[in-house]
Amino acid sequence: MALPRTIVIAGAGIGGLTAALALAARGFRIVVLEKAERLEDIGAGLQLSPNASRVLVELGLTERLKLRAVVPEAVSIMSARAGGELLRMPLGEAAANRAGAPYWVVHRADLQSALAGAVADHPDIDLKLGATFEDVAPHAKGLTVVHRSGTIRRSDLASALIGADGIWSTVRQHLFPEVQPRFSGLIAWRGTLDATQLPKEYTARRVQLWMGSNAHLVAYPIAGGRQLNVVAVLPGTWNRPGWSTPGDPFEVMDAFAAPRWPPTARMMLAAVDSWRKWALFGVPDGCPWSEGPVALLGDAVHAMLPFAAQGAGMAIEDAAVLARHLSVEAAEDASSVAAALKQYGRARQARVRNVQRTARQQGRIYHLGGPFALARDLAIRALGPDRMLARQDWIYGWRP
Numbered sequence: 001m002a003l004p005r006t007i008v009i010a011g012a013g014i015g016g017l018t019a020a021l022a023l024a025a026r027g028f029r030i031v032v033l034e035k036a037e038r039l040e041d042i043g044a045g046l047q048l049s050p051n052a053s054r055v056l057v058e059l060g061l062t063e064r065l066k067l068r069a070v071v072p073e074a075v076s077i078m079s080a081r082a083g084g085e086l087l088r089m090p091l092g093e094a095a096a097n098r099a100g101a102p103y104w105v106v107h108r109a110d111l112q113s114a115l116a117g118a119v120a121d122h123p124d125i126d127l128k129l130g131a132t133f134e135d136v137a138p139h140a141k142g143l144t145v146v147h148r149s150g151t152i153r154r155s156d157l158a159s160a161l162i163g164a165d166g167i168w169s170t171v172r173q174h175l176f177p178e179v180q181p182r183f184s185g186l187i188a189w190r191g192t193l194d195a196t197q198l199p200k201e202y203t204a205r206r207v208q209l210w211m212g213s214n215a216h217l218v219a220y221p222i223a224g225g226r227q228l229n230v231v232a233v234l235p236g237t238w239n240r241p242g243w244s245t246p247g248d249p250f251e252v253m254d255a256f257a258a259p260r261w262p263p264t265a266r267m268m269l270a271a272v273d274s275w276r277k278w279a280l281f282g283v284p285d286g287c288p289w290s291e292g293p294v295a296l297l298g299d300a301v302h303a304m305l306p307f308a309a310q311g312a313g314m315a316i317e318d319a320a321v322l323a324r325h326l327s328v329e330a331a332e333d334a335s336s337v338a339a340a341l342k343q344y345g346r347a348r349q350a351r352v353r354n355v356q357r358t359a360r361q362q363g364r365i366y367h368l369g370g371p372f373a374l375a376r377d378l379a380i381r382a383l384g385p386d387r388m389l390a391r392q393d394w395i396y397g398w399r400p
Helices: 014-024 050-058 092-099 108-121 170-175 249-255 263-271 311-325 334-366 370-383 385-390
Strands: 006-010 029-034 045-048 074-079 084-090 104-107 125-129 132-139 142-149 152-158 160-163 182-194 206-212 215-222 227-235 245-247 275-282 294-296
Touching: 006 014, 006 152, 014 029, 014 050, 014 108, 014 125, 014 311, 029 142, 045 050, 045 108, 045 215, 045 311, 050 092, 050 311, 074 370, 084 092, 084 370, 084 385, 092 385, 104 108, 104 215, 104 227, 108 125, 132 170, 142 160, 160 170, 170 294, 206 334, 206 370, 215 263, 227 249, 227 263, 245 249, 249 263, 294 334, 311 334, 370 385
Parallel strands: 006 029, 006 160, 029 125, 074 206, 160 294
Antiparallel strands: 045 104, 074 084, 132 142, 142 152, 182 227, 182 275, 206 215, 215 227, 245 275
């Protein structure tokens, strides 16, 4: 008996919506379950390097994003110890020509809105808001996926279930309850500010990475350049799940106090009116990617530290690879679906593990102090911008 052409995706975040579009392009009917009643304007900025933007371009999202995404001209690597810029790595045309796709920075809400708009326009995708995944049961005709909307329980018959429901994934908990997120001991403080609040040299179209003893700071333009996204990362013990908790601005300014941090960095921090803090958790390396006709995607299987700017990028890559392996022709029966999902996981494991490892290593490098910070700064200066960009080829040059 042929399986249904339907795939259910739990989660309407970046990874889930990208997977919906990629799988619908392969001939599937998609049902997306999202527990939120509406897709809210939450989160902050995202960096989408060419490995991720390439997938979005191929899915036809360029027109929806071009007015909101910013193409940064460079990444400025800054040192609090040195008081300024160590190296400026070219992006813009240099990165696009090298990798064959643009480098974008964009507000998460703008990317989600673009994806949701494309999903709404697709006749084979049904986005169900206020629908919470509850259970899945395999049987001879495929899968029955049970979800709840308020007090009403419903079910969908599908050939596969994809858990794209984030680091606190209910689908992962259902499959692999022993896999639990781990707190990193770090807290990200996020805020935005109007670009007109700072002098032009602060708001140029570039990504600023400030490295300092036991802390670092990232800032870049979003919303078409009208806003500046600021993220400060500090150690701490507060580890409440979620990323929408208000933060005390005095705590941030105290951590970035003079003379350890120069006025240029402190001015950006002081211009942020409202901070939200986010405890940084990760999913342990080696989490299984699938079991039978159920698979995980994005943060549900590999939530990582943000120090390689690849969290969203890896979820977008996952979606493209999943669609490459799971075609309608490959979904003839339960065993072929399970085999395709296992191949998807195998195709992703090594790359994602390398990115996770890189993110951890870079986080340690960013937070060096004393003579180790001096050695780091000298090494970065000696490397030079061209070689620094070449070192990103293994990430930026990826193709599905």
